[in-house]
Amino acid sequence: MTMKRKICALVAGVCLAVTAQAQVKVGVVTSSSGPIALVGIPQKNSVDLLPAKAGDLDIQYISLDDASNPTASVTAFKKLIGDGVDAIIGPSGTPNAMGVIQIAAEAQVPMLAPVGSSAVILPLTEQKKWVFKTTQNDDIIASALIDHMASSGVKTLGFVGTADPFGESWLNVTRELAEKAGIKVVAAERFQRQDTSLTAQSIKLIAARPDAILVAAPGSSSVLPQTTLVDQKYPGQIYQTHGAALNDFLKLGGKKVEGTILAASLMLVMDEVPDSHPSKTVARKYIDDYKTKYGSEPATFGANVYDAGLLLQAAIPEAAKAGQPGTVAFRQALRDALEQIKDLPATQGVYTMTAEDHSGFDERGRELIVVKDGTWRLLK
CATH class of the missing domain: 3.40.50.2300 (Response regulator)
Structure with a gap:
């Protein structure tokens, strides 16, 4: 091979490597089967609706089912970390999430937990600083x-x-x-x-x-x-x-x-919430896109995964300034960028993260609702 061809081959190899690194890999672990499948199925379905790009970077999602089993959640997290993911959304259940916090922290991989209990982020220990919660505390x-x-x-x-x-x-x-x-x-x-x-x-x-x-x-x-x-x-x-x-x-x-x-969240009573609510447009788009793809309205649990995608989309461009996807520098910067998100409207409310608050909701993330005539109604 001539020197010119060797140089061209080397340059091409470097370009391919840079291209490969430029894709952000996000793992998603949901309980789309098992006892909490009613929570996990809309979450798994929402993966196809997550942002495909953040700034100039493409995002690849790797979705796994833990069958509602905390032990399977651990296995899934370890597999995804072995695959070199830059962040993980999930798992669906609080017990499952509590069992994988240490794994995410040791690997320095940001974890966005779409679970109900604030125990996944509070008290905010050294390990839990890698966890962000996409539901209201x-x-x-x-x-x-x-x-x-x-x-x-x-x-x-x-x-x-x-x-x-x-x-x-x-x-x-x-x-x-x-x-x-x-x-x-x-x-x-x-x-x-x-x-x-x-x-x-x-x-x-x-x-x-x-x-x-x-x-x-x-x-x-x-x-x-x-x-x-x-x-x-x-x-x-x-x-x-x-x-x-x-x-x-x-x-x-x-x-x-x-x-x-x-x-x-306002998703249950969308038609009764004022158009001025900062989350209404985002929530409406998510609901419409979900209905178009699956023929039914999503549960709010699916929106918790969708919001995780919006948070990552906002944080990834800032993290990319510190390093290439796939590196520790990128993951650390991604964690820091998530912590700096301010006034981000999403389906469940408005996120403002801080070093002390890894959920970020205020009163705009809730509505008082009553079951009336077999449907959800805003309580007035």
């Missing part, structure tokens, strides 16, 4: 519910939640905010997501005679506590967290969830 949602309870004359409250980090976090924040509002938590029951009977828990709750009961459970597991309480003739108001914010809650609960009050 528990206290943002809980404060809206407790305020409504207080204004409605509720003095005593019952609680039933999942026996996992999601339920534990909600019990802690509920007790704290309720006490400040002069509301006493008189009974607290726990259950497993896969339980098929909650009769014993409901009997204990009703025996405590609370003015209202809060159910804290994600996805389909939010339905059984409420339907059981109704079957046992509980007469008071039932509240739910944003974990129940999916249309399957209405389908599975039927008339037994009529009158439920929850706080969740």
Whole structure:
């Protein structure tokens, strides 16, 4: 080979290497099968709607299913990190997410967790500084519910939640905010997501005679506590967290969830939210694109993955100033850039991240909603 050809071959090889490095690789881990598939399926479906570019960089998404199994989440994260991803969106469930934080931190790979519990980012330890949460923190949602309870004359409250980090976090924040509002938590029951009977828990709750009961459970597991309480003739108001914010809650609960009050994103009541809301245009585009591709409206859980894509799209161009995708320098700069995002409208609300706040929502990320005539309505 002549020297000229060798130089051309070398230059071509360098160009190919630079081109390969210039693509950002993002892993996505969802529970699109298993017990929390109602959460994971819209999240997996949303991957095809995520931004394909950020600035001048193409984005490649690698999607894996952990089958709702925390051990499988660990395996998926390790595989994606081995594949050289620059960030990971997921996993779907709080227990799954808690089990992979250390893995993401040790690899210095930013993790965008579309889960309910603030336990994935609080307290903000050295490991958790690599985690960003794309749902409203528990206290943002809980404060809206407790305020409504207080204004409605509720003095005593019952609680039933999942026996996992999601339920534990909600019990802690509920007790704290309720006490400040002069509301006493008189009974607290726990259950497993896969339980098929909650009769014993409901009997204990009703025996405590609370003015209202809060159910804290994600996805389909939010339905059984409420339907059981109704079957046992509980007469008071039932509240739910944003974990129940999916249309399957209405389908599975039927008339037994009529009158439920929850706080969740504007997506459930889009037609009633003013056009001036900064997230309405973004949320409408996501819903329309999802309906066009899949023929149905997405659950808000899917929007949590979509928002993760918007956050990455905003942060990637800034990170690219520090290094090529695929390098530690890029991933570190990506983490730093995510922490600097300000006033970014997304489907669930407006994100303003800081070194102390890795969720970034304010009151614009929630609406008080009631189930009326089998559908979601803005509570007025």
